[in-house]
Amino acid sequence: MANNVVIKLKNKNNGVVYVYYGQSKYSKDGKCTTKGLRKSIGKYNSQNEFEPNKTFLLMSPEEQMATGLVQEPYYPYEDRSIVSDRDYVDKFYGYTAVIETAAKRTGMYSALRKVFPNDYLAMMSMVEALICFPSRPLYSPMRFHSSCWHTNMNLLSEGAITSALEAVTSVQRERFFYEFNKERKDKGEMIVALDTTSISTYSSMLNLARYGYNKDGDNLPQVNLLMVCDNESGIPLHYRNVAGNSVDSVSVKASVENMKNEGIKDGTVFVMDRGFCTLENMSLILKNGFTFLMCMPERCKFYHEAIDSVKATLEDSSNYLPSIMRYCATHDVEIPVKRRGRGKNSYTMSIYVYKDLVAEADQRNRLSSSFVEKLQALANDPSLYTDSRPNSFYRTYFNHNDDGTFSHNREAQSKAFSECGLYLEIGPKGWSPEKAHCTYKQRDIIEKDYENWKLRMRRPRHSIDEHLEGKVFLLFLVTIIEAYIRKKLEDAYLDANVSMEDNMDVIFNARWRKKEGKAFKDGEWIDLTLNQMKMLHMMGVTGMAQLNPNIDNLVKNDIAKRQGKQIKRGRKSKKNQL
Numbered sequence: 001m002a003n004n005v006v007i008k009l010k011n012k013n014n015g016v017v018y019v020y021y022g023q024s025k026y027s028k029d030g031k032c033t034t035k036g037l038r039k040s041i042g043k044y045n046s047q048n049e050f051e052p053n054k055t056f057l058l059m060s061p062e063e064q065m066a067t068g069l070v071q072e073p074y075y076p077y078e079d080r081s082i083v084s085d086r087d088y089v090d091k092f093y094g095y096t097a098v099i100e101t102a103a104k105r106t107g108m109y110s111a112l113r114k115v116f117p118n119d120y121l122a123m124m125s126m127v128e129a130l131i132c133f134p135s136r137p138l139y140s141p142m143r144f145h146s147s148c149w150h151t152n153m154n155l156l157s158e159g160a161i162t163s164a165l166e167a168v169t170s171v172q173r174e175r176f177f178y179e180f181n182k183e184r185k186d187k188g189e190m191i192v193a194l195d196t197t198s199i200s201t202y203s204s205m206l207n208l209a210r211y212g213y214n215k216d217g218d219n220l221p222q223v224n225l226l227m228v229c230d231n232e233s234g235i236p237l238h239y240r241n242v243a244g245n246s247v248d249s250v251s252v253k254a255s256v257e258n259m260k261n262e263g264i265k266d267g268t269v270f271v272m273d274r275g276f277c278t279l280e281n282m283s284l285i286l287k288n289g290f291t292f293l294m295c296m297p298e299r300c301k302f303y304h305e306a307i308d309s310v311k312a313t314l315e316d317s318s319n320y321l322p323s324i325m326r327y328c329a330t331h332d333v334e335i336p337v338k339r340r341g342r343g344k345n346s347y348t349m350s351i352y353v354y355k356d357l358v359a360e361a362d363q364r365n366r367l368s369s370s371f372v373e374k375l376q377a378l379a380n381d382p383s384l385y386t387d388s389r390p391n392s393f394y395r396t397y398f399n400h401n402d403d404g405t406f407s408h409n410r411e412a413q414s415k416a417f418s419e420c421g422l423y424l425e426i427g428p429k430g431w432s433p434e435k436a437h438c439t440y441k442q443r444d445i446i447e448k449d450y451e452n453w454k455l456r457m458r459r460p461r462h463s464i465d466e467h468l469e470g471k472v473f474l475l476f477l478v479t480i481i482e483a484y485i486r487k488k489l490e491d492a493y494l495d496a497n498v499s500m501e502d503n504m505d506v507i508f509n510a511r512w513r514k515k516e517g518k519a520f521k522d523g524e525w526i527d528l529t530l531n532q533m534k535m536l537h538m539m540g541v542t543g544m545a546q547l548n549p550n551i552d553n554l555v556k557n558d559i560a561k562r563q564g565k566q567i568k569r570g571r572k573s574k575k576n577q578l
Contacts, residue, residue, distance in 0.1 A: 007021070017043060087516060094507035103480075115175045132148055174258065184265070192230055192268055193270075195446050195447075269290070270291070287337050295423065314353060321434055321437075331350070332350050351425070385398065492558075537555050
């Protein structure tokens with residue numbers, strides 16, 4: 001008997017491609033008969049993705065994989081006519097429970113509910129689908145719905161997804177930022193990291209798509225993304241799409257001017273890299289009631305002034321900081337800012353001048369090699385000097401002699417050697433050098449957010465700005481959840497040798513069961529392992545204490561072991577000591 005094959009037939013009336021599985025039999029007169037030999041198993045949707053029907057879902061996992069249409073089998077569909085005697089329905093719920101908990105703990109859930117009253121449930125389920133099945137397309141949630149409980153409970157239709165994406169406008173987005181951030185106004189000092197990245201796109205029809213400096217090296221137009229996140233937890237607080245040809249020093253202006261209206265409280269410290277360090281950005285941030293901590297580039301106005309001020313005493317023993325193994329001295333400067341009313345029109349900021357002796361030796365070696373190599377290059381090609389700009393490397397560190405030869409500019413090279421191992425940060429006056437150093441180093445947490453964001457964003461093919469705006473907003477919500485999870489794992493020292501995905505895989509298979517026709521909250525967990533209970537409890541999911549009254553102590557003891565702490569135990573009874 002011939003093997004079953006996949007048969008694709010296009011309906012000439014509506015253009016839909018229907019998929020069948022089985023065999024086609026031809027009679028002697030050339031007519032095709034299919035009665036009883038093949039069955040309809042689905043169709044291809046508008047995104048050219050296979051969309052299975054009920055017949056396909058009733059097939060066994062082996063039969064589904066044999067068709068070659070899916071990479072993994074779908075969770076079996078429950079035909080009520082076949083399983084009418086079954087009293088319970090169970091699906092995966094572990095990961096979804098953590099996502100729901102994170103959304104409520106961070107304030108994301110309440111903010112979505114206020115700003116998007118008609119679409120927040122669909123948005124939550126879309127976020128859960130993106131996290132649980134990151135490799136699956138957004139418009140194909142059937143696999144997620146059939147295998148996992150989710151917030152919306154009902155199957156997400158293509159119409160509901162489109163409606164949720166179109167609901168995201170610039171006005172609604174700013175309202176969400178305000179509702180999401182206002183709860184953090186009661187906290188103490190607020191420190192946030194600010195950075196930009198580029199998102200390559202195949203579509204040149206997007207309003208913000210431009211050719212610019214592409215950080216991924218793609219020869220494509222791009223949309224730049226500016227994001228602000230909490231410097232400790234990594235939870236993002238704000239984002240804005242920026243034209244792809246905008247440079248970092250310019251793209252920050254539009255965001256800072258609106259952040260006060262979006263719930264970012266006065267006095268917040270923005271931690272930024274040297275690409276944002278301009279006098280205009282410093283004045284802009286201070287004028288809007290915020291402050292900053294930036295790494296200073298050599299082109300900055302106060303760079304050499306600060307070095308000359310502390311050079312004589314920088315390497316004194318009193319300036320050595322054992323905790324960070326660096327020397328540091330400070331120099332105060334005035335940043336001009338126009339104020340209303342009385343008072344001076346400036347703010348006093350401190351420049352922290354650090355010297356790293358290990359980095360100094362490495363930089364001196366590389367600089368020496370560069371001077372020798374560049375001098376040889378000038379001897380071979382004098383046009384490198386004549387065609388370069390006045391402040392270029394060749395013009396700065398080499399002399400063009402009257403006889404046409406080139407020589408080292410000893411004074412300029414000596415100054416360059418004296419600045420090896422130095423790096424400068426400008427920030428709030430009164431901070432300790434250790435605090436400024438550690439705070440700036442912590443800003444690398446935003447790179448993890450961008451990595452997750454860009455991994456899921458891929459290269460958008462959208463030609464409609466509203467859909468791109470909606471998808472970027474959804475990924476913003478995903479990043480909030482993943483930052484919460486990552487922080488919980490870091491606090492428990494669970495990510496020392498194992499990735500976040502591996503840790504969370506422990507709870508993905510945790511199942512929740514409920515009776516047919518009953519409310520979801522009336523259900524129960526099914527056969528959770530001790531590791532699953534520990535992970536769910538650590539992530540803040542309630543109900544674990546009812547399953548294991550000692551779960552809190554078990555989790556604390558596990559964390560203490562990872563941190564190398566001594567676990568306190570009760571006194572043994574005399575019976576156990578014998």
